[in-house]
Amino acid sequence: MSHTGQADWQQLLYRRLSAITDLPEAEFAHIHELVHSVHSLARDEDVREVRGTVAVVAAGWCARYRLLADGRRSVFNIWLPGDMINLTPLTPSPECQNAALRRADLVLIPDVHYRQLCERSPALVAAFAASERMDSLLLANQVLRLGRLTAYERIAHFLLEIWDRLCLVGMANEGGFESALTQNVLADVLGLTSVHINRTLARLREEELIEVDRREVRLLDVPRLAEIAEYDPIGAEAKKRIALY
Amino acid sequence: MSHTGQADWQQLLYRRLSAITDLPEAEFAHIHELVHSVHSLARDEDVREVRGTVAVVAAGWCARYRLLADGRRSVFNIWLPGDMINLTPLTPSPECQNAALRRADLVLIPDVHYRQLCERSPALVAAFAASERMDSLLLANQVLRLGRLTAYERIAHFLLEIWDRLCLVGMANEGGFESALTQNVLADVLGLTSVHINRTLARLREEELIEVDRREVRLLDVPRLAEIAEYDPIGAEAKKRIALY
DNA sequence: CGTCGACTTGAGAGTGCTCAATTTTCGTGG
């Protein structure tokens, strides 16, 4: 279910786009003509040097983050398989970086070819726009977590979000997902220290809401977690799934 | 300089777009043909009922926020004159609201006409895209503030950002700007309590970095504030301005 | 001139942090 060899990045992308917008498979087919290259990243390697491209995550997890002078790190978002990363910055200055959380493969699409593709298919343009709006929604979720949720709520909210997104591309099962999340990364995503992440995870574990280790996250009581975090499921598909409980 | 009667919302919009992207005035002229209506908002009034439109803020300040069940409020972003608000939600559920922080005028553009306009001018499409990417950058800034800055740094960072954005549309002077920011609103934007906002503002005031009351914010030492908050100026224009110090 | 919202200030409490030591896990090389 989750073995993304080399070629099914297109399927991942299609699954995600069709889950959040109305995209006929025929329209998506234009993407087969796309000129691209594959770029493999080692853990912690960043992709600053490949600017002027759009990247699709084919495998692995990445993070967009910013470092402060004194070493503090703020993670803006986590990129999952099937996500699109726009590597062309708005301003010349590198206001943030993208790095792999573990070995990852990116499919790189030069801006030129991306634009050519867009000219060929208005439906794809709409789908890409929806994708960007979803990114925006994810950032808003991140603001909500950091601004007004407690550590306990933040973790529940974030794990539900990741799970939802992985469900969209078929990389989660009903109880959880394989994860590449270090407690350190969680800390930088959720604006906490790893020590406090550890203690709060322990509490969630004691209460039998989750099971976590570095390679797997299991959500033992999704409805309860969603209630704790006041979590809104992402996308129509996700909504339907939640409705089944 | 800042009297936005009824008709120069187009000028505000043009100033902002041309500051963040390359938009020839001739191309912008297409916007004059636009079918639109003006919607006035009283303080705290929200605009949920005008969905399916794009709105341009002609005057006043608005906020996009979400309320939690227990009354906590998280403000995602502040809309200033010249900003575009997309009122068409990604999902049917109203995951957030937009409300006026004080009397405000919105220019409402039905989705249909907005799309017609886009077909007429590719340059405008590009400019609108840049505008959305700037919104995204602002959200990332918000994540940085909430995730890894202290209360002291957050306030400095946020005030600089607002100032920068007002400068883009010519609604700030070199030392500060007219503001509609209640300490309560600041609290909900910066993820703090109004009590702590009050104390931290007092500290910034004592250190002669800012002067604030409800109607005006003055930045007494921009370079120092920028250093404290590790603030990156927005847009090329803003960068040039900072370089003058 | 009274009222209501916003601002201010005080005191005490708590969530989350710092520092630090220890254990466990895991990637890598022999």
Next chain:
DNA sequence: CCACGAAAATTGAGCACTCTCAAGTCGACG
């Protein structure tokens, strides 16, 4: 395949930034 070293997780103790509750002031507006 096992051993080793580094990274990650865990735990303890004390601290502090920020919160809560509460009282009191200021100021705009009817």
